[in-house]
Structures are given as C-alpha cells and as structure tokens.
Amino acid sequence: MTARTDMLRLHDLEPTTGEFRRAVIDGLGATPKTLPCKFLYDGEGSRLFEAICDLPEYYPTRTELAILGDRAPEMAAEIGSRAGIVEFGSGAGIKIRLLLAALDAPAAYIPVDISREALVAAARALAADFPGLHIAPVCADYTRPFALPAIGGRMPETMAGFFPGSTIGNFAPSEAVAFLARARRLLGAGAVMLVGADLPKDRAVLEAAYDDAAGVTAAFNRNLLVRMRRELGAELDLDGFRHEARWCPRHRRVEMHLVSLSRQEIRLGAHRFPFERGETIHTESSHKYAVPEFRALAGRSGWLPARTWTDAGDRFAVHLLRTG
Ligand SMILES: C[S@@+](CC[C@H](N)C(=O)[O-])C[C@H]1O[C@@H](n2cnc3c(N)ncnc32)[C@H](O)[C@@H]1O
Structure with missing residues (x-):
C-alpha cells in the first residue's frame, strides 16, 4: 500500500451479513418472491457489472x-x-x-x-x-x-x-x-x-441490454444465489434457476428475474422457501423515464x-x- x-x-458502514440474511428471509417469504437489487453487488457483482458496461x-x-x-x-x-x-x-x-x-x-x-x-x-x-x-x-x-x-x-x-x-x-x-x-x-x-x-x-433494445448474448448479465443476476450460498450457507441448486429480463409496459421498467426450472426449495437454516416450476425471484427493476x-x-x-x-x-x- x-x-x-x-x-x-x-468510512465503513457496510451492511452486515445479518442484514443480507434478513432481506433474503423477508424477500423469499413474500408473494411474489423478490430480493433487493443492492445485494447484486459484492466484489464479483461489481466486476460483472463493469463487464456488462462493455457489452x-x-x-x-x-x-x-x-x-x-x-x-x-x-x-x-x-x-x-x-x-x-x-x-x-x-x-x-x-x-x-x-x-x-x-x-x-x-x-x-x-x-x-x-x-x-x-x-x-x-x-x-x-x-x-x-x-x-x-x-x-x-x-x-x-x-x-x-x-x-x-x-x-x-x-x-x-x-x-x-x-x-x-x-x-x-x-x-x-x-x-x-x-x-x-x-x-x-x-x-x-x-x-x-x-x-x-x-x-424499443422493447427489443431494452430487453437485449439486460439479457446479453454472452450471458454476462445472467451471471450477474445469478451472483445473488452464489452470495446466498457462500455468505449465508443457503442450500440451493445454482443450476436450478435461469436469468430472464422482461419489459413491463405497465410499470415502464425492465425487470430481471431468476426463474425456477423445476419444483424445488431453497433452504436457509430452519427456513424453507418452496418454488413451483416457472416461479420467479424478482431481483431488479430498471425504470425508464421520459x-x-x-x-x-x-x-x-x-x-x-x-x-x-x-x-x-x-x-x-x-x-x-x-x-x-
Ligand atoms: C448500476 S451500477 C452504476 C455504477 C456507476 N455509477 C456507473 O454509472 O457505471 C450501481 C452502483 O450502485 C451501487 N449500489 C447499488 N445499490 C446501492 C445501495 N443501496 N447503496 C449504495 N450503493 C449501491 C452498486 O454497488 C454499483 O456500484
């Protein structure tokens, strides 16, 4: 150095692991399931975001x-x-x-x-x-x-x-x-x-921006699951979810989701979060404003x-x- x-x-006011855990329990316990997008960003999430910027x-x-x-x-x-x-x-x-x-x-x-x-x-x-x-x-x-x-x-x-x-x-x-x-x-x-x-x-331009051909945005989205496993000890199947970006005209936003590929559950300590096939976790919204x-x-x-x-x-x- x-x-x-x-x-x-x-000046270090970084959210604690306890805050991340609470957010996961609240978000996966909600209907529909959701997670705050701020947790997409750890060291790896930030590296992936920088790679997205060059796509x-x-x-x-x-x-x-x-x-x-x-x-x-x-x-x-x-x-x-x-x-x-x-x-x-x-x-x-x-x-x-x-x-x-x-x-x-x-x-x-x-x-x-x-x-x-x-x-x-x-x-x-x-x-x-x-x-x-x-x-x-x-x-x-x-x-x-x-x-x-x-x-x-x-x-x-x-x-x-x-x-x-x-x-x-x-x-x-x-x-x-x-x-x-x-x-x-x-x-x-x-x-x-x-x-x-x-x-x-255009919808096509917006959806492509959040779902690139090289799969970098997919890796960025799935990093949330990687963090849950590594930092919280969550039991989940990393390959059991796919990335999806969809334009929502009603809210004028692109939504990122993790879509469950099968009937399964995520376990976090004593908590069990069941998923139907096709059920999603809404991980990020990007509103567009004229x-x-x-x-x-x-x-x-x-x-x-x-x-x-x-x-x-x-x-x-x-x-x-x-x-x-
Ligand atoms: C979309 S990126 C933009 C990065 C950069 N400002 C740019 O324009 O390329 C969002 C940035 O905000 C940070 N961030 C997201 N949510 C945050 C929060 N709740 N508090 C502090 N930083 C946050 C992320 O770590 C990331 O660096």
Whole structure:
C-alpha cells in the first residue's frame, strides 16, 4: 500500500451479513418472491457489472459517457468552483473522472457505494490520478440515512450530488422520490445534483441490454444465489434457476428475474422457501423515464429541475437539479 492510499480513510458502514440474511428471509417469504437489487453487488457483482458496461447490447454506459464527454464543461460551470462532490453508487469511478477534470478546484470527492472492494479500488485509482484531491470513500447503503464524513481543509463552496448509471431507475418511483429528498437534505441548501436516467425505447433494445448474448448479465443476476450460498450457507441448486429480463409496459421498467426450472426449495437454516416450476425471484427493476416524467418526479422530491442534456439519439438523459 502506498503512502497516498494510506491517506484514504474508508468510512465503513457496510451492511452486515445479518442484514443480507434478513432481506433474503423477508424477500423469499413474500408473494411474489423478490430480493433487493443492492445485494447484486459484492466484489464479483461489481466486476460483472463493469463487464456488462462493455457489452455491445448495454448502450447506457457508453451513451452517458458520451454526454458527459461533450457536456462536462457546461455541467462543471453550473456546479461552480470548489465544490464537494458526493457520488451515489460510484462503482468503478469512471464517469466522475470526466466531471472532475472539468471542475474548477473541486474541494473533495466522496464516493458512496455498498460494494466495498470496488469502492476502495476505485478510490485508490482516483487518488493516483487526481493528486491533491481530498477523497473520502464511504461504504454504505444509500437507501438508509448516513452522515457525510468531515472534509478537512477548506470547506466546499457548493455541494454537488452525482448519481449516474440510471441507478435511480432501480428504485420504484415513490422510492426514487424519497431517495432524492434524502439526498437533498444530506447535501444541504444551495446544492446541485446531476442524475443520469435512461429514456424509454424499443422493447427489443431494452430487453437485449439486460439479457446479453454472452450471458454476462445472467451471471450477474445469478451472483445473488452464489452470495446466498457462500455468505449465508443457503442450500440451493445454482443450476436450478435461469436469468430472464422482461419489459413491463405497465410499470415502464425492465425487470430481471431468476426463474425456477423445476419444483424445488431453497433452504436457509430452519427456513424453507418452496418454488413451483416457472416461479420467479424478482431481483431488479430498471425504470425508464421520459424527460418530462423525470423532471416531474424530481420536483416531487423538492428539487427544482434546471437543465437536461441528452444524446443525439435520445437514448439517455442527464438532469441537473437545484435546491432553489
Ligand atoms: C448500476 S451500477 C452504476 C455504477 C456507476 N455509477 C456507473 O454509472 O457505471 C450501481 C452502483 O450502485 C451501487 N449500489 C447499488 N445499490 C446501492 C445501495 N443501496 N447503496 C449504495 N450503493 C449501491 C452498486 O454497488 C454499483 O456500484
């Protein structure tokens, strides 16, 4: 470990194994069966997600990167000088590089992610490439309240939230409103927030993005079962489930499911979770928002939608929100 990485103090609020266990018991005990998508991400889940980002079918990452590549100077001007940046679900920390490079003297960067290994690796890589930037990684579940770490040195002039990747779409709309309202309180008066949100499009394009030919998204989805076995000692047949991605027009979302291939059960300690053939575990939703729809949703959370940037093909949008 180099001196510089020693200086990166991790604020560790990682969910415990007990929380994962509780979520599995509650989710598999419910009808229909479901599991929170945040548990898709451990070290392996984050590696698989990065592989998904490079797939030909997965247009969101390269489209959002292109928007940021073209528009980061405009976004940086909206944010202003000496900003403290809080990134929610920072992952490999690729997109933030475009913003950091365009910002005038950013005061601090606080990446927040549930996936500790990926968070630490990304923070170290950023520290190497942005020497002098104060980086304070926080391993936390951002669906729960948490405090920002104290930023040493000069206080930021503005706080800016950054939530790329259309991760906002993983929430149900009411949860997205609650999340944005919490982020607004966390960032404080005068803050701004940039949110990447995928736009509605053809069903075939959407379903392929979440069910690629190489089977990487299938492995990502099944990683939940792998984690349940390894971390919780669950007894289950890994090959007894297949991945499925389906567009749900009613909710305007792509749903990921694990479909049981036979009548079977998952056992977790004294708990038994029976499955019919074809019964599914709903593991992730990705809601798609047209620009006015997203702006209305952000408005319901107390933010004022200020600007929106989209790509030439109208595939993806990046929204700038202000507190007032
Ligand atoms: C769809 S990926 C996006 C990654 C990256 N921001 C991008 O745009 O490519 C979602 C990221 O959010 C993190 N994440 C998901 N749920 C979370 C939660 N409840 N709390 C904190 N981080 C979460 C995951 O670990 C992952 O890094």
